[in-house]
Amino acid sequence: MAARRIPLLLSRSFTSSSPTLFSRGRDSSLCRAAAAAAASCGYSTASSAAAAAEDPITPPVKVDYTQLLINGQFVDSASGKTFPSLDPRTGDVIAHVAEGEAEDVNRAVSAARKAFDEGPWPRMTAYERSKIILRFADLLERHNDEIAALETWDNGKPFEQSAQTEVPMTTRLFRYYAGWADKIQGLTAPADGPYHVQTLHEPIGVAGQIIPWNFPLLMFAWKVGPALACGNTIVLKTAEQTPLSALYVSKLLHEAGLPPGVLNIVSGYGPTAGAALASHMEVDKLAFTGSTTTGKIVLQLAAKSNLKPVTLELGGKSPFIVCEDADVDKAAELAHYALFFNQGQCCCAGSRTFVHESVYDQFVEKANALAMKRVVGDPFKGGIQQGPQIDSEQFEKILKYIRSGVDGGAKLETGGERLGSKGYYIKPTVFTDVKDDMLIAKDEIFGPVQSILKYKDLDEVIQRSNASQYGLAAGVFTHNLDTANTLMRALRVGTVWINCFDVFDAAIPFGGYKQSGQGREKSFYSLSNYLQVKAVVTALKNPAWL
Ligand code: NAI
Ligand code: MG
Numbered sequence: 001m002a003a004r005r006i007p008l009l010l011s012r013s014f015t016s017s018s019p020t021l022f023s024r025g026r027d028s029s030l031c032r033a034a035a036a037a038a039a040s041c042g043y044s045t046a047s048s049a050a051a052a053a054e055d056p057i058t059p060p061v062k063v064d065y066t067q068l069l070i071n072g073q074f075v076d077s078a079s080g081k082t083f084p085s086l087d088p089r090t091g092d093v094i095a096h097v098a099e100g101e102a103e104d105v106n107r108a109v110s111a112a113r114k115a116f117d118e119g120p121w122p123r124m125t126a127y128e129r130s131k132i133i134l135r136f137a138d139l140l141e142r143h144n145d146e147i148a149a150l151e152t153w154d155n156g157k158p159f160e161q162s163a164q165t166e167v168p169m170t171t172r173l174f175r176y177y178a179g180w181a182d183k184i185q186g187l188t189a190p191a192d193g194p195y196h197v198q199t200l201h202e203p204i205g206v207a208g209q210i211i212p213w214n215f216p217l218l219m220f221a222w223k224v225g226p227a228l229a230c231g232n233t234i235v236l237k238t239a240e241q242t243p244l245s246a247l248y249v250s251k252l253l254h255e256a257g258l259p260p261g262v263l264n265i266v267s268g269y270g271p272t273a274g275a276a277l278a279s280h281m282e283v284d285k286l287a288f289t290g291s292t293t294t295g296k297i298v299l300q301l302a303a304k305s306n307l308k309p310v311t312l313e314l315g316g317k318s319p320f321i322v323c324e325d326a327d328v329d330k331a332a333e334l335a336h337y338a339l340f341f342n343q344g345q346c347c348c349a350g351s352r353t354f355v356h357e358s359v360y361d362q363f364v365e366k367a368n369a370l371a372m373k374r375v376v377g378d379p380f381k382g383g384i385q386q387g388p389q390i391d392s393e394q395f396e397k398i399l400k401y402i403r404s405g406v407d408g409g410a411k412l413e414t415g416g417e418r419l420g421s422k423g424y425y426i427k428p429t430v431f432t433d434v435k436d437d438m439l440i441a442k443d444e445i446f447g448p449v450q451s452i453l454k455y456k457d458l459d460e461v462i463q464r465s466n467a468s469q470y471g472l473a474a475g476v477f478t479h480n481l482d483t484a485n486t487l488m489r490a491l492r493v494g495t496v497w498i499n500c501f502d503v504f505d506a507a508i509p510f511g512g513y514k515q516s517g518q519g520r521e522k523s524f525y526s527l528s529n530y531l532q533v534k535a536v537v538t539a540l541k542n543p544a545w546l
Contacts, residue, residue, distance in 0.1 A: 056089045056423075057380040061149035063095040065247035068104055068267060071111035072260025074247075078103040083269070085243055088156035088388040089378060089423040097243045100266035102276035105235065108264035109282050112206040112233040115261030122203050122231040126182035133178035133228060135256035140171040140249065147245055149380075151217055154242045156387040156424070157342055158379045169504065170221040170249075173522070176506035177225035180527060184230060186534075194540040202532045203231035205284030208277040208308070210270075210298065211246075212290045213239035213390050214345040214446075218504075220246045222521045223287050224263065225506075230530040235264045235283065237274050239290075241390050243267035270294060279305040287529065289313040289347075291444075292469075292515050311519030311529050313347065314512060315444040316472030319465035320350030320501070321487065323458075323478035324358045331359075331477040332366035336450070338475050338501040340374060340428055343389055344398075344448040347516075348473035350501060352441060353452045354461050360454045364432050367452060368413045371428040374448075376419055388424040389447060395424040398447030405431050405440040410451070436464055444470070458483065462490045471513030475501045494520070 066082075067074035075098075082096040100108070115121055121129070140147065147170075148162035157166075186199035207227045211219040216238065227234050238246045250265050266273050274294075278286055278301035285308055288298050292314040302310045320338045322331040338350030355363045379387030389395045395418070402416050415429030426448055434441050434451040441451055455461040465474060473495040476487045488496045494511045497503060504510070504522075511520035519529055540546075 054378060056087070057378050059149050059153040059380060061146045061153070063150070063244060065244075065251055066095050067098045067247075068100050068108070069247060069250050069263070069265040070104070070108045071115075071264065072254055072258075074251075077101065077268075078107070083240060083267075085154055085241070086391065087153060087423075088390055091392065091423060094153055095244065097267045100237070100268035100273045102272065104266050104268070105237075105273055105276035105280060108235040108266050109206060109208075109277075109280050111261040111264050112235050113282050115259060116203070116205055116233040119233070119261055120259050121233060121262045126184065126231070129228065129231060130178040130181035132253075132257040133174050133181065133225075136249075136253045136258070137171045137174040137178065139252040139256055140167065140174065143248075143252065144168065144171075147217065147248055150248055151242075151245045152379050152387070154244045155213060155216060156379055156390060158384045158387055160382065160384075161342070166215065166218055169506075170217045173218075173221040173225050173506040177229040180226070180524065181229040181231075184527060184531070190546070191537070194543055194546065196538040196540055198536045198538075200534040200536060201230075202534055204309075204530050204532050205232060206282060207232045207234045207530060208280065208283040208286045209234060209236040210274050210277060210286070210288045210290065211236065211238055213241035214342060214347070216242040217245045217249065219289050220249065222510075222526070223289075226521075226526040227287075227530045228258075228262070230527055232285075232530050233262045233264075235266060235277060237266050237268060237277055240267070240269050274298070275301055278302055281306045283308055285530065286310045287521075291315055295517065309529075311511075311521070312517040313510070313519075313521060314470075314472075314515060314517040316347050316349070316470045316512065316516050317352060317442065317444055317468050318348050318350050318470070318473040318475070318493065319352045319354055319461075319491070320475035321461055321465065321477065322353070322355045322359065322363060323476070323480065323483050324356040325480050325483070326356075326359060326477045328359050328362045329366060331355075332363055332370060334475065334477060334499075334501055335363075336367060336370040336374075339450045340371070340386060340448050341502060343386055343426075345390065345394070345446050346502070347444075348495065348502070349446075350473075350475045351445060351449075351451060352465070352468075353450055354455050354465065355452060356461075357454050357456055360452075364413070364430075364452060367450065368430055371414050371430045371450065374428040376425055376428065386425075386428065386448060389426055390424070392424060394446060395426065398426055398445055398449065401440055401443065401445045401447070402429055402449060405434070405438065405449070405451070408435075408438045408440070410434045410438055410440060415448070436467065442468070458486060462487065466490075466492050469515045472511075472516035473497065 077098040081099040084093040152159040189197040209223040278298040376386040410431040411433040413430040415427035419425035509520040509523040509525040
C-alpha cells in the first residue's frame with residue numbers, strides 16, 4: 001500500500017499561524033490547543049470520512065528502541081518474547097517490543113534497589129539531580145517532534161496535539177520538578193521537654209509505577225518527575241498499547257546523565273508484568289493510573305505483599321454543568337472540548353453534560369453542529385481534531401455503549417457508528433434525553449460520546465452530579481459568582497474547572513474523590529507520595545532555651 005510522507009516539522013507552519021497559542025513550554029492549557037485546532041479547520045463530516053479512509057500517512061520517525069531498559073542498558077526479555085505495538089489507524093504492527101514478565105520485573109527491581117541502596121543518585125546533592133533533570137528537559141525540547149510522532153503513531157492522537165501541547169507539557173513538568181529537587185526540606189519542631197526535634201524528608205526508595213495508554217508521555221512525566229526530584233529510583237511499566245515514547249525519552253534521560261538503574265522501563269502486560277511489580281517485596285511505593293477495576297487489584301496486591309503505599313488515579317464520570325446564565329455558544333464549545341478531546345479518552349472527560357432547561361434546546365442545537373463539524377481522520381494530517389480510538393477492545397466497548405444508549409431510549413442526535421472501514425475511528429456522537437440511570441450516564445465510556453442531560457435548579461444538579469461512584473473532576477460554566485461559589489464547594493470532586501476545562505499545569509494538583517482514586521499528582525502535593533518523613537529526637541543537655 002502506497003503510504004504518503006509528511007515533513008517532520010508539520011507543526012511549524014501550524015504554529016506560525018497562531019503563535020500566541022502555541023509558544024512551546026508556555027501553553028499549559030490543552031483547551032487552547034483544541035480551540036486553535038478547531039479554528040484552523042472547518043471540514044465537514046463528508047471530508048472526515050474521506051480523511052479516515054485514505055492511506056495512512058507515513059510517520060516521520062523511526063522506532064529505535066524496543067527492548068526493556070534495565071540498569072541503563074537496553075536488553076531483551078528473559079524469555080525472549082515480544083509483543084506487537086499496533087497502529088490504531090490500521091491495526092497494523094508498528095514494532096515488536098520486548099515483553100517483560102515477572103523475571104524481568106525482578107531484574108529491574110534489583111537494579112533499582114542497588115541504585116538506591118548503593119548508587120550515587122540519592123547521595124548526590126539535590127542541585128546535581130536538578131541539573132540532570134534540566135538537561136533532560138532540554139533534550140526533550142530538542143527532540144520534540146520525533147517524540148510527538150512516536151506518541152501519535154502508537155496512540156492515534158492528533159500529531160499537532162502531541163507536538164504542540166503534550167511534549168511541551170512533558171518538558172515543562174520536568175523543569176517544574178527540577179525546580180523542586182533542591183527545595184525539599186524538613187523542619188524543626190518544639191516539644192514538651194529537653195529535646196531537639198527535627199524531621200528528615202527522605203526518598204521513599206524504589207518506586208513502582210504503572211501507567212495507561214491515553215497520555216503515555218504525560219503519565220510518564222507525572223510519575224517520574226516527582227519521584228526523581230525526591231531522589232528515588234524507579235521501575236515503570238508502560239501500557240501494552242503504547243510502549244514506544246517512554247523508551248525513547250528514557251534514552252534521553254540517560255544521555256542527560258542519569259546514573260544506571262535509577263529508571264528502569266519494563267514493557268508488558270498488566271496481569272504479568274504489572275502484577276509482578278505491584279506485588280514485589282522490594283518495591284517501596286506504587287503509583288498507578290488506569291481503570292478503577294485494575295486500581296482495586298493493584299491495591300490488593302500491594303496490601304498482600306509488603307503493604308507498600310499506593311497512589312491511584314482512576315476513572316471518572318465528570319459533570320460539565322451549563323448554568324442558566326451561560327453564553328450558550330461558548331458553553332457548547334467548551335462542553336464539546338471537555339468531552340471529545342483526545343478521542344474522549346480522558347479520565348476526567350466531561351461525560352455528563354448537564355444543561356439548564358432554559359438554554360437546553362439552544363445548547364443541543366449547537367452541540368450537534370459542533371460534533372458534526374468535528375474533523376476526524378489520520379492524526380498525522382494537519383487540522384485533524386480526532387484520530388482513531390486506541391484499539392479494537394476500546395472501539396468495541398464504545399460501540400456497545402452507543403447501542404445501549406439507543407436501546408435504553410436516549411435520542412441519538414448524530415454519529416453512533418464507526419467511520420470508514422479500517423482502524424478504530426468512531427464518528428463524534430451526541431445523545432440527548434439522557435436519564436441518570438442509563439449506562440451511558442453512569443459508566444466511563446472513554447470515547448467520543450457526549451451525553452446531554454437536562455436539569456431545573458442548582459440543588460438538583462448538585463445532587464445528580466454527586467450521585468456517582470466517581471469524583472474526579474467537574475466543569476462549571478457560569479458568570480454568576482454566587483453560583484460558581486456554591487458549586488465549587490458542593491461538588492465532591494478533585495478538580496473544579498470554572499469557565500475552562502482540562503487545564504493541566506504542572507503546579508495544579510490532580511486526583512480523585514471516591515472511586516476516582518487516592519492521593520494527588522503534579523504540584524508540590526505529589527512530592528509527599530515519594531518521601532518518607534523521619535522524626536529525629538535528640539535529648540538536650542542543659543539547653544539555653546527550649
Ligand atoms: P487498565 O486499568 O487495565 O490498564 C492500565 C494499566 O494497568 C496498564 O499499564 C495495564 O497493563 C495495567 N494493568 C492491567 N491489569 C493489571 C494487573 N492485574 N496488575 C497490574 N497492572 C495491570 O485499563 P485498560 O484495560 O487499558 O482500559 C480499560 C478501561 O479503563 C478504559 O475503557 C477506561 O474506562 C479506563 N481507563 C482509565 C484511564 C485513566 O486515565 N483513568 C486510563 C486507561 C483506561
Ligand atoms: Mg500502540
